[in-house]
Amino acid sequence: MxxxxxAHPWATLSLFVPTIMLALxxxxxxxxxxxxxxxxxxxxxxxxxxxxxxxxxxYIFEDRDxxxxxxxxxxxxxxxxxxxxxxxxxxxxxxxEGLRGTRLFRTLVFQGWVVPWIAIAVLWGWLFNFDYGIVNxxxxxxxxxDRSANWxxxxxxxxxxxxxxxxxxxxxxxxxxxxxxxxxxxxxxxEAAKIDGASRWQQIRFVYLPHLKPAIIVxxxxxxxxxxxxxxxxWLTTGAGPGLYTNVMATEVYIQGFINGRxxxxxxxxxxxxxxxxxxxxxxxxxxxxxELSEEQS
Amino acid sequence: MSPAFRLGQRLGVGLLGELAIVLGxxxxxxxxxxxxxxxxxxxFKTPETMFAAGRWQFTLQNYVQLLETGFWRNIVNxxxxxxxxxxxxxxxxVNAAYAFSRLRFRAKRTLFASVLFGQTFPWIVLVTxxxxxxxxxxxxxxxxxxxxxxxxxxxxFSIYLLVGYLRAVPRSLDEAAIIxxxxxxxxxxxxxxxxxxxxxxATATYAFLLCWSEYLFALALLTQDEVKTMPLxxxxxxxxxxxxxxxxxxxxxxxxxxxxxxxxxxxxxMVSGLSAGSVKQ
Numbered sequence: 405m406x407x408x409x410x411a412h413p414w415a416t417l418s419l420f421v422p423t424i425m426l427a428l429x430x431x432x433x434x435x436x437x438x439x440x441x442x443x444x445x446x447x448x449x450x451x452x453x454x455x456x457x458x459x460x461x462x463y464i465f466e467d468r469d470x471x472x473x474x475x476x477x478x479x480x481x482x483x484x485x486x487x488x489x490x491x492x493x494x495x496x497x498x499x500x501e502g503l504r505g506t507r508l509f510r511t512l513v514f515q516g517w518v519v520p521w522i523a524i525a526v527l528w529g530w531l532f533n534f535d536y537g538i539v540n541x542x543x544x545x546x547x548x549x550d551r552s553a554n555w556x557x558x559x560x561x562x563x564x565x566x567x568x569x570x571x572x573x574x575x576x577x578x579x580x581x582x583x584x585x586x587x588x589x590x591x592x593x594x595e596a597a598k599i600d601g602a603s604r605w606q607q608i609r610f611v612y613l614p615h616l617k618p619a620i621i622v623x624x625x626x627x628x629x630x631x632x633x634x635x636x637x638x639w640l641t642t643g644a645g646p647g648l649y650t651n652v653m654a655t656e657v658y659i660q661g662f663i664n665g666r667x668x669x670x671x672x673x674x675x676x677x678x679x680x681x682x683x684x685x686x687x688x689x690x691x692x693x694x695x696e697l698s699e700e701q702s
Numbered sequence: 703m704s705p706a707f708r709l710g711q712r713l714g715v716g717l718l719g720e721l722a723i724v725l726g727x728x729x730x731x732x733x734x735x736x737x738x739x740x741x742x743x744x745x746f747k748t749p750e751t752m753f754a755a756g757r758w759q760f761t762l763q764n765y766v767q768l769l770e771t772g773f774w775r776n777i778v779n780x781x782x783x784x785x786x787x788x789x790x791x792x793x794x795x796v797n798a799a800y801a802f803s804r805l806r807f808r809a810k811r812t813l814f815a816s817v818l819f820g821q822t823f824p825w826i827v828l829v830t831x832x833x834x835x836x837x838x839x840x841x842x843x844x845x846x847x848x849x850x851x852x853x854x855x856x857x858x859f860s861i862y863l864l865v866g867y868l869r870a871v872p873r874s875l876d877e878a879a880i881i882x883x884x885x886x887x888x889x890x891x892x893x894x895x896x897x898x899x900x901x902x903x904a905t906a907t908y909a910f911l912l913c914w915s916e917y918l919f920a921l922a923l924l925t926q927d928e929v930k931t932m933p934l935x936x937x938x939x940x941x942x943x944x945x946x947x948x949x950x951x952x953x954x955x956x957x958x959x960x961x962x963x964x965x966x967x968x969x970x971x972m973v974s975g976l977s978a979g980s981v982k983q
Contacts, residue, residue: 419801419886420813423794423857427816430854434831441831491730498727511969512735518965519738520915522933523958526950527737529940536753575734626821633824636917640937654826661830662922674827685822689815 435678441671448665460672469648470656470673477632477652479563484570485627489620491571492578497608499579500586510580517576525640528569532556559649562642566650569637574627585619586612618691625688632681653677738958745955749948764952773953775928776935783845783931784913787852791860792906794853799864800890804876814865820858826918833922843926851919856909863908867901868894904971907964914961932957 442460446453464470495513499506532539532555540552555561589612597607635654638644644651644659651659657677661670715723744752745764751757801807802814832851833842841847875897876889884892895902917933924930930938936953939946965972 419797419805419890423798423861426794426850426854427857430832430850431820431828434828434835437831437834438827441834495727495730498723509731511966512731514969515738515962515965516734518911518961520911520933520957520961522915522917522936523741523954524737526936526954527741530753531737572734572737575730629822633822633826635826636933640917654824657824657826658829658918667830667834670830671827674824674830677824678827681822681824682819685819688822689818692818 438671438674441667442675443672444668446667446671448662448667453668456668460669461676463669464672464676472648473651473653473656476563476648476650480567480570480650480652481628481631483567484574484631485624487567488571488574488578488627489624492575493582493616493620495575495579496582496586497612499583500612510583513579514576516572517580519573521573521634521637522640524569524573525637528565528641529556532565556642557646559646562646562650566638566642569641570631570634573637574630577626578623581619581623582616585616589615622688622691625684625691628684629681629688632677632684653680738962741951741954741958745951747951752947752951764948765956768949768952768956771949772927773932773935773949773956776930776932777956779845779929780914780932783848783852784910787849787856787913788906788909790849791853791856791909792902795857795860795864795905796895796902797887797890798857798861799868800886800894802861802865803868804873805886817858817861821862825855829918829922832919836923841923843924843929845929847923848920848931851923852913852916855916855919856912859912860905860909863905864898864901867898867905870901871897900971904968907968907972910964911961915957 443455443457444453445456445459499509503509531537534540534552534554534556537555539555540549543549544552553561555565593611594607597611602610632652633654634652635658638650638652639655639658642650644655653673654677657670657674659670660666660673664670746760746762748759748761748763751759802810802817836842836844836847871894875893879889879893915933916931917937920931920934924934927935932953936950936957939949939953
């Protein structure tokens with residue numbers, strides 16, 4: 405089709421020029437600078453810096469605290485994603501039954517996805533407040549706890565607080581996406597299953613769920629990116645504490661860089677983070693890019 | 703017979719099972735809606751009755767007091783910063799998305815892969831280097847640096863969404879225009895843009911939501927009070943010992959309301975754009 409473009413290859417480029425320039429200055433260069441920084445002992449307190457080779461990385465991997473931080477990240481990602489997925493799936497399957505008021509419910513569920521993280525951090529601070537939080541109130545009233553728990557001062561409880569916020573925020577996305585995928589199931593397949601005498605459960609198990617598999621894989625990846633990369637919610641809700649209990653890799657990068665003033669060490673942690681995300685990113689690319697680009701090449 | 707009753711029969715779980723499902727669903731819905739509703743409601747309660755379940759005293763005092771502390775300045779900062787960033791980012795993204803969707807060129811796969819990587823990238827990794835960069839060129843506490851950051855951060859997602867929306871625009875339209883001798887830039891702005899305007903509005907809304915609630919880069923690059931954005935100012939009301947709940951709640955409501963107001967009318971379009979990538983087979 406593109407007679408014009410074959411004659412003017414620069415025309416293609418011109419559509420991209422501002423975008424690429426900006427990406428180079430604001431994303432690529434800073435990232436490369438961050439990688440270089442990881443091999444120095446740079447600090448905001450001193451003007452100069454020295455190259456220290458792999459010292460920062462060696463220190464990271466010997467550091468027990470780092471392994472605890474990595475474990476926290478893993479725990480929080482896996483539990484948040486799993487719980488949000490299961491609840492989102494359950495809600496989507498239910499709404500797919502064509503209940504009355506589904507549209508209203510969809511709106512009510514989805515609103516959570518646009519509530520700013522900063523507001524969620526404020527809310528969660530209040531919901532789990534020791535003195536007047538509603539969670540303590542309800543748990544004591546129903547007899548689950550015999551007295552108020554100090555959620556933010558207990559390591560395990562603080563993790564639960566963090567996970568619950570992630571679940572709250574991610575359920576809407578899971579539900580809406582699964583619902584969209586469910587509506588793509590051909591009615592013929594379902595009719596065929598009905599004629600074969602499949603119960604509704606069997607239809608869900610053998611027709612709907614296999615159809616959902618690709619969407620579920622992509623959503624698990626998305627949820628992993630969001631929880632792994634999130635700094636603001638964790639930092640503002642628990643301040644990465646108590647102790648190291650809710651310190652995840654994103655907060656560790658910030659704490660080391662801006663609180664402890666160790667730019668080099670912070671950058672090295674960031675490089676490790678970027679490396680981990682690259683692995684997940686490549687899986688994501690394989691799934692998404694193949695799908696997107698195969699259509700364009702036609 | 704109510705539809706809910708049919709549900710129990712269809713799933714073959716009986717009346718008790720159906721009751722459990724309905725109650726469970728209502729509980730989950732309540733938990734999902736409650737926090738958002740509460741932030742709005744609490745902002746209209748006096749700090750004394752804010753945390754009391756039964757008591758309720760309506761007041762606008764929280765908002766009056768909040769604006770008196772100079773919060774209006776943060777609102778203006780956030781508004782200007784987000785609007786300018788989103789405008790620039792959307793214009794750039796429309797051009798790039800058009801190229802991805804319609805043209806063939808050698809580096810397409812690599813470039814599109816980097817767009818997708820933008821969604822998986824841990825932005826926190828860039829904070830220190832960008833901080834150093836801005837400090838070096840003297841752009842700390844300058845909204846200009848934030849515009850650059852926000853445009854760069856929103857671009858990958860905007861391009862990705864727009865490529866999805868562009869797929870629904872028939873190619874025959876722009877091919878006809880090419881035959882008539884139109885340039886690509888003309889095609890983008892005169893033919894493609896009007897057709898995909900709803901998609902562009904949805905994309906711009908997403909970009910706005912991203913900027914509006916962004917905290918990390920603002921925290922690193924804006925330290926002077928007069929340039930701070932809403933999220934930064936909001937969190938400042940959490941004192942070391944005393945939290946000014948009246949201010950906190952009014953500020954939270956003012957941060958949350960625009961996102962809800964933007965989102966509700968655009969809901970179905972935003973959802974379809976968002977889920978397109980994951981649902982497609």
